[in-house]
Amino acid sequence: MDPARLLGPAQIDALAQLGVSTxxxxxxxxxxxxxxxxxxxxxxVVNFAHGEFLMLGMYLAFWSFTLYGLDPYFVLxxxxxxxxxxxxxxxxxxxxxxxxxxxxxxxxxxxxxxTALQNVALVAWTGDFRFVRPWHSSVVLRIAGTAxxxxxxxxxxxxxxxxxxLFAFMKWTHTxxxxxxxxxxRDAATLMGIATDRVYRLTWAIGIACVGxxxxxxxxxxxxxxxxxxxxxxxxxxxxxxxxxxxMVGALLGSLIVAAVEVVxxxxxxxxxxxxxxxxxxxAVLVFRPAGLFGQRGAEMLGA
Amino acid sequence: MRGxxxxxxxxxxxxxxxxxxxxxxxxxxxxxxxxxxxxxxxLSAAWNLAGGYAGQVSLGHSAFFGIGAYSxxxxxxxxxxxxxxxxxxxxLVSVAAGAVxxxxxxxxxxxxxxxxxxxxxxxxxxxxxxxxxxxxxxxGIPVPFRPxxxxxxxxxxxxxxxxxxxxxxxxxxxxYFERSRVGYQLAGVREDEDAAEALGIASRKLRxxxxxxxxxxxxxxxxxxxxxxxxxxxxxxxSVDLSIRFxxxxxxxxxxxxLGPFLGSILxxxxxxxxRATFAGVKTGFxxxxxxxxxxxLILVVRFVPEGLAGLAxxxxxxVARSRERATDHAHA
Numbered sequence: 001m002d003p004a005r006l007l008g009p010a011q012i013d014a015l016a017q018l019g020v021s022t023x024x025x026x027x028x029x030x031x032x033x034x035x036x037x038x039x040x041x042x043x044x045v046v047n048f049a050h051g052e053f054l055m056l057g058m059y060l061a062f063w064s065f066t067l068y069g070l071d072p073y074f075v076l077x078x079x080x081x082x083x084x085x086x087x088x089x090x091x092x093x094x095x096x097x098x099x100x101x102x103x104x105x106x107x108x109x110x111x112x113x114x115t116a117l118q119n120v121a122l123v124a125w126t127g128d129f130r131f132v133r134p135w136h137s138s139v140v141l142r143i144a145g146t147a148x149x150x151x152x153x154x155x156x157x158x159x160x161x162x163x164x165x166l167f168a169f170m171k172w173t174h175t176x177x178x179x180x181x182x183x184x185x186r187d188a189a190t191l192m193g194i195a196t197d198r199v200y201r202l203t204w205a206i207g208i209a210c211v212g213x214x215x216x217x218x219x220x221x222x223x224x225x226x227x228x229x230x231x232x233x234x235x236x237x238x239x240x241x242x243x244x245x246x247x248m249v250g251a252l253l254g255s256l257i258v259a260a261v262e263v264v265x266x267x268x269x270x271x272x273x274x275x276x277x278x279x280x281x282x283x284a285v286l287v288f289r290p291a292g293l294f295g296q297r298g299a300e301m302l303g304a
Numbered sequence: 305m306r307g308x309x310x311x312x313x314x315x316x317x318x319x320x321x322x323x324x325x326x327x328x329x330x331x332x333x334x335x336x337x338x339x340x341x342x343x344x345x346x347l348s349a350a351w352n353l354a355g356g357y358a359g360q361v362s363l364g365h366s367a368f369f370g371i372g373a374y375s376x377x378x379x380x381x382x383x384x385x386x387x388x389x390x391x392x393x394x395x396l397v398s399v400a401a402g403a404v405x406x407x408x409x410x411x412x413x414x415x416x417x418x419x420x421x422x423x424x425x426x427x428x429x430x431x432x433x434x435x436x437x438x439x440x441x442x443x444g445i446p447v448p449f450r451p452x453x454x455x456x457x458x459x460x461x462x463x464x465x466x467x468x469x470x471x472x473x474x475x476x477x478x479x480y481f482e483r484s485r486v487g488y489q490l491a492g493v494r495e496d497e498d499a500a501e502a503l504g505i506a507s508r509k510l511r512x513x514x515x516x517x518x519x520x521x522x523x524x525x526x527x528x529x530x531x532x533x534x535x536x537x538x539x540x541x542x543s544v545d546l547s548i549r550f551x552x553x554x555x556x557x558x559x560x561x562x563l564g565p566f567l568g569s570i571l572x573x574x575x576x577x578x579x580r581a582t583f584a585g586v587k588t589g590f591x592x593x594x595x596x597x598x599x600x601x602l603i604l605v606v607r608f609v610p611e612g613l614a615g616l617a618x619x620x621x622x623x624v625a626r627s628r629e630r631a632t633d634h635a636h637a
Contacts, residue, residue, distance in 0.1 A: 046415035046418075046419070094603055097607045098606065098607060101606075101610075103413075103414035103415055104361050104414070105606050105607075105610060106415075107361060107363075107414070107415055107418055108551065108555060108602055108603075108606045109602075109603050109606050109607070111363070111548055111551075111602065112598075112599045112600065112601075112602030112603035112606070113599065113603060114599070115545070115548060115595055115596075115598055115599035115602070116595075116596050116598075116599025116600050116603070117599070118592075118595070118599075119592030119593070119595040119596045119599065120592075120596055122592035122595075123592045123593055123596065226592075230544070234419070234422060234423060234426065237419050241416075272434050273430070273434070275426070275427075275430050276427055276430050276431070279423040279424075279426050279427045279430075280427065282419075282420070282423045283408070283420050283423050283424065286408075286411075286412055286416055286419065286420045287408060287411050287412070287420075
């Protein structure tokens with residue numbers, strides 16, 4: 001589905017195309033990362049199973065489309081409450097017991113969840129690569145010497161909307177304030193009468209709902225298979241760390257930076273080595289700017 | 305001497321039985337499982353040095369495993385050298401890489417360190433699977449079988465003793481990390497770094513040392529494993545699943561205990577062998593079933609038995625001792 005192939009390289013303005021691709025790809029990464037940065041920021045939990053929830057969202061889109069012919073944009077509205085419930089369930093069964101435990105206990109709990117979910121998908125749906133290709137996934141828009149995919153534009157728009165909505169929710173609603181208070185100081189929040197356990201449950205459920213929805217939206221753009229989440233999850237961490245813990249707008253900017261590295265890197269070095277670039281970027285950011293590019297406070301709680 | 309016996313009776317029983325097994329059992333399948341248990345145990349022991357004793361949880365140790373496996377396989381296939389030389393090369397490369405990762409561990413803790421190690425192993429995976437001219441890319445490298453000790457072309461019985469030697473060395477290094485000056489210093493750093501530094505312990509150097517040693521020992525296992533299994537697949541040797549497995553064995557057996565990684569390996573490797581044998585013929589879809597069980601076991605162990613099998617045994621023993629004490633107290637009263 002390479003838009004360049006349809007047009008021929010001569011008709012495409014390389015620089016403008018790189019810019020457009022960066023923005024659209026950044027939107028997709030932001031969409032995937034926004035749930036992670038919420039959980040990371042409020043609960044201080046690194047959710048290693050994040051990619052598996054994304055994968056489940058992709059399978060939801062795949063099966064709804066294949067079995068019932070439902071369009072992913074319709075399934076999106078079903079997926080949000082559905083994954084909210086999945087979040088409540090996994091919180092009660094898995095996360096609740098380790099929410100006050102050490103980082104290591106939390107790491108291995110979410111790693112265990114990741115392994116289990118990945119292989120449930122493998123056993124249930126085999127390791128085959130599957131595709132969701134509704135009519136709109138092959139619509140190519142051409143504007144001012146650039147070509148891009150309609151599905152990417154939609155994903156980008158929804159990513160921005162979601163980021164703005166969550167930002168507003170955290171900033172101006174009572175629940176959002178309660179969540180931020182819990183993130184800043186759990187003990188003080190408890191003393192102020194905040195039921196922190198409920199805050200964590202809500203945060204987890206919202207985060208999972210976001211990533212589930214992201215999975216549904218990206219399904220038409222990528223192939224669906226049990227370990228599909230792995231390629232995105234490390235990248236989401238780059239985004240989250242770059243943007244600063246729990247910083248929604250930072251995550252959006254971080255996504256654009258990662259996308260720029262990937263797009264420009266692929267242009268110059270070829271797509272085969274682009275992952276190396278962002279893993280190196282990742283390690284560099286962790287080492288040199290562990291609090292994020294914008295110096296978010298709170299990183300020290302993770303011992304960085 | 306009595307103290308040594310009392311402290312290491314578990315290891316004596318375990319390794320003693322292993323040494324005697326090939327004299328009695330000739331079944332190739334059983335001996336093969338035994339070799340794998342020992343190699344997995346030794347790998348988990350190596351992970352334990354960083355993850356347990358130094359408190360630096362790595363989820364990218366497969367990087368060092370892969371470095372060892374690739375060094376041995378490449379030297380054997382490209383330059384017809386002995387896997388022992390490959391092992392040495394692997395150790396050198398791993399020491400360099402381990403020192404870098406160890407240095408990172410001074411800047412990054414907990415989840416950040418775990419993430420950076422995953423990224424590191426993924427970089428190596430991409431290099432190994434894409435650099436076709438040198439590593440044969442994603443096809444992997446078949447390692448030739450050449451009979452002899454120098455080329456490590458051995459029978460099952462000999463392999464049991466090679467793996468046993470490996471396991472003993474790794475057990476010994478762990479005991480060193482428990483009972484030596486370095487070990488006590490590491491424990492101090494792990495429990496309270498500021499206090500340890502105030503006492504003049506060079507915590508940063510110690511951590512680099514622990515992670516580097518852990519990397520070197522992991523790569524030794526990788527070299528043996530490549531020669532034993534006879535095939536190096538980049539997507540296996542550098543996988544995150546493999547790194548998780550080292551941690552899984554150790555956590556189930558008991559983090560920061562010398563016997564724990566081996567206990568975990570016995571349990572997990574036997575379980576895998578059993579499930580593979582049971583489900584292999586049924587349906588291809590069942591290949592992941594033991595990994596589902598791993599995942600659930602990991603969640604449950606972390607939640608309910610965080611001290612692992614070794615810790616559980618100690619707790620039970622303490623419980624028995626306490627009730628015995630109480631009984632004698634009653635008798636005296």
